[in-house]
Amino acid sequence: MARESTPQRKIVVTVIAWIIALAIFFPILWTILTSFKTEAQAIAIPPRFLNFDWTLANYVTVQERSNYFGHFMNSVIISLGSTILALAVAIPAAWSMAFVPGKRTKDVLMWMLSTKMMPAVGVLIPIYLLFRDWGLLDTRAGLIIVLMLMNLPIVVWMLYTYFKEIPGEILEAARMDGASLGKEILYVLTPMAVPGIASTLLLNIILAWNEAFWTLNLTTSNAAPLSTFIASYSSPEGLFYAKLSAASTLAIAPILILGWFSQKQLVRGLTFGAVK
Amino acid sequence: MGQIELKGVTKRFGDAEVIPPLDLQINDGEFVVFVGPSGCGKSTLLRLIAGLEDVSGGEIQIDGRNATAERPAQRGLAMVFQSYALYPHMSVRKNIAFPLKMAKMSQREIDAKVDNAAKVLNLSSYLDRRPGQLSGGQRQRVAIGRAIVRSPKAFLFDEPLSNLDAALRVNMRLEISELHNTLKTTMIYVTHDQVEAMTMADKIVVLQAGRIEQVGSPLDLYRHPKNRFVAGFIGSPKMNFIGGAEAAKYDAHEIGIRPEHIDVGTTGAWQGRVTVSEHLGSDTYLHVQTDYGIINVRADGEVALHHGDTVWLTPNAACIHRFDQSGNTL
Numbered sequence: 149m150a151r152e153s154t155p156q157r158k159i160v161v162t163v164i165a166w167i168i169a170l171a172i173f174f175p176i177l178w179t180i181l182t183s184f185k186t187e188a189q190a191i192a193i194p195p196r197f198l199n200f201d202w203t204l205a206n207y208v209t210v211q212e213r214s215n216y217f218g219h220f221m222n223s224v225i226i227s228l229g230s231t232i233l234a235l236a237v238a239i240p241a242a243w244s245m246a247f248v249p250g251k252r253t254k255d256v257l258m259w260m261l262s263t264k265m266m267p268a269v270g271v272l273i274p275i276y277l278l279f280r281d282w283g284l285l286d287t288r289a290g291l292i293i294v295l296m297l298m299n300l301p302i303v304v305w306m307l308y309t310y311f312k313e314i315p316g317e318i319l320e321a322a323r324m325d326g327a328s329l330g331k332e333i334l335y336v337l338t339p340m341a342v343p344g345i346a347s348t349l350l351l352n353i354i355l356a357w358n359e360a361f362w363t364l365n366l367t368t369s370n371a372a373p374l375s376t377f378i379a380s381y382s383s384p385e386g387l388f389y390a391k392l393s394a395a396s397t398l399a400i401a402p403i404l405i406l407g408w409f410s411q412k413q414l415v416r417g418l419t420f421g422a423v424k
Numbered sequence: 425m426g427q428i429e430l431k432g433v434t435k436r437f438g439d440a441e442v443i444p445p446l447d448l449q450i451n452d453g454e455f456v457v458f459v460g461p462s463g464c465g466k467s468t469l470l471r472l473i474a475g476l477e478d479v480s481g482g483e484i485q486i487d488g489r490n491a492t493a494e495r496p497a498q499r500g501l502a503m504v505f506q507s508y509a510l511y512p513h514m515s516v517r518k519n520i521a522f523p524l525k526m527a528k529m530s531q532r533e534i535d536a537k538v539d540n541a542a543k544v545l546n547l548s549s550y551l552d553r554r555p556g557q558l559s560g561g562q563r564q565r566v567a568i569g570r571a572i573v574r575s576p577k578a579f580l581f582d583e584p585l586s587n588l589d590a591a592l593r594v595n596m597r598l599e600i601s602e603l604h605n606t607l608k609t610t611m612i613y614v615t616h617d618q619v620e621a622m623t624m625a626d627k628i629v630v631l632q633a634g635r636i637e638q639v640g641s642p643l644d645l646y647r648h649p650k651n652r653f654v655a656g657f658i659g660s661p662k663m664n665f666i667g668g669a670e671a672a673k674y675d676a677h678e679i680g681i682r683p684e685h686i687d688v689g690t691t692g693a694w695q696g697r698v699t700v701s702e703h704l705g706s707d708t709y710l711h712v713q714t715d716y717g718i719i720n721v722r723a724d725g726e727v728a729l730h731h732g733d734t735v736w737l738t739p740n741a742a743c744i745h746r747f748d749q750s751g752n753t754l
Binding site (some may be wrong): 315317319320321322323324325326327331335336339340 | 503511526
């Protein structure tokens with residue numbers, strides 16, 4: 149029997165959904181509000197919600213103290229660079245695993261994913277030493293390589309899932325119709341996989357943008373993205389909550405806007421294949 | 425021309441030999457149907473001919489030319505898939521034009537050929553739609569359209585009607601037969617449905633476990649099956665098989681008698697009780713419980729027999745098929 153959807157039930161469900169959504173969003177909202185307070189109001193007890201003296205002083209200070217635009221550009225270059233590099237490696241890999249699977253394809257996929265379960269700190273020392281020896285510390289290229297490698301398993305998995313959804317018979321039809329491998333990928337596979345490739349790209353940009361462990365440990369100033377920029381406000385003179393909040397707001401704003409405009413694509417991408 | 429010859433063709437997947445060495449001759453203009461139960465290798469055989477699978481041994485000749493190592497497109501064959509395999513992101517026009525575009529034909533030529541194919545297949549008013557906006561039958565016609573624009577040496581059909589409902593299937597079956605009469609191009613058609621095989625084929629190839637059991641015209645297979653497998657597979661409803669003493673009377677290990685070759689009366693050879701009667705108007709199908717098991721009978725017209733009635737069955741002696749211990753026809 150289908151579950152009945154009465155108006156009362158709808159209202160209750162909607163209210164619960166809003167409460168959960170607000171609870172999840174609250175820390176971000178609080179950060180944004182705090183960024184407009186003075187340092188004293190930021191730590192005032194009881195906390196002030198909206199009744200405080202709104203000020204932009206923190207943003208001015210943050211701008212003066214550090215080069216926001218430089219960090220922003222680093223974030224853009226590192227997240228885009230690592231994503232494009234990951235796609236370039238993952239598309240052929242996922243293609244071959246989806247359409248020409250071998251006996252061990254499933255094992256390879258599981259093994260790739262299992263590397264994500266290992267704590268990153270376990271390989272920090274070797275990677276740090278390698279980076280030091282190769283002169284990659286505090287370089288964008290170094291971070292692009294590391295973040296690409298970190299996210300590669302997820303990218304391959306996502307693309308593999310999308311490609312699996314494309315019936316092999318369609319590619320065979322293209323082969324019968326005289327398409328070479330290149331044309332088959334260009335005219336048939338890629339147009340059919342565009343939604344999947346796009347959501348993989350978006351998710352990977354977001355993951356790379358938010359990455360903090362490697363960016364904090366492998367950069368200091370030159371290649372430091374926004375995640376490192378936030379961290380620089382948490383020390384060493386003690387915590388300045390208002391300034392820290394202003395920096396955080398500036399750091400998350402671009403990705404929040406990107407996520408907002410692409411949310412349909414992201415949700416569709418992540419639930420792709422779940423329902424036929 | 426579209427003459428295809430398989431010489432000692434084999435296919436192995438790992439250690440499993442799905443097609444043991446097999447020879448087959450398909451003449452130009454013939455409508456050949458590969459038929460057999462699921463997993464008998466009929467689709468694999470078609471894919472070997474298409475070039476979508478590599479042969480493990482033997483040779484495939486197309487018009488006397490060794491095509492074994494050629495890529496699918498080089499063989500000049502066109503294939504219609506079970507799932508239609510249309511390009512979902514292209515319009516019907518672009519779907520049909522795709523092979524011509526790959527062949528680098530001029531746009532003028534492409535347009536003319538597509539329009540012509542659309543006319544033949546009644547698709548002219550759908551050319552700008554996407555496959556997703558078409559019904560199953562229309563999609564199948566687009567798939568056929570994409571095949572005919574190439575003017576291939578032979579058409580390969582891989583169970584093309586199995587996704588359609590029963591009524592549409594009969595229509596499409598007629599359309600494909602008509603198409604064959606018009607184009608007179610070689611067609612190889614794979615199906616597990618023996619009715620499709622009987623109604624469409626010039627020549628039926630019955631396969632089991634990758635082996636060819638028999639090759640012949642539909643009526644040839646119906647009248648003179650080489651063995652018990654072919655006898656049981658061809659014909660609907662299925663042939664009845666009786667062993668033991670009754671078969672021994674005919675000097676055989678087992679005998680087979682088709683449901684339409686048994687008379688129903690008040691006296692006769694075998695007594696039985698009707699368990700199920702199916703009244704189709706034109707025919708009546710009776711399932712009769714006898715000492716030899718359930719025997720299916722097909723009687724012409726309406727026969728007023730129902731569940732529980734006692735009947736006598738008499739096989740038409742001239743139509744009895746006799747099999748030896750290993751299932752071969754005597």
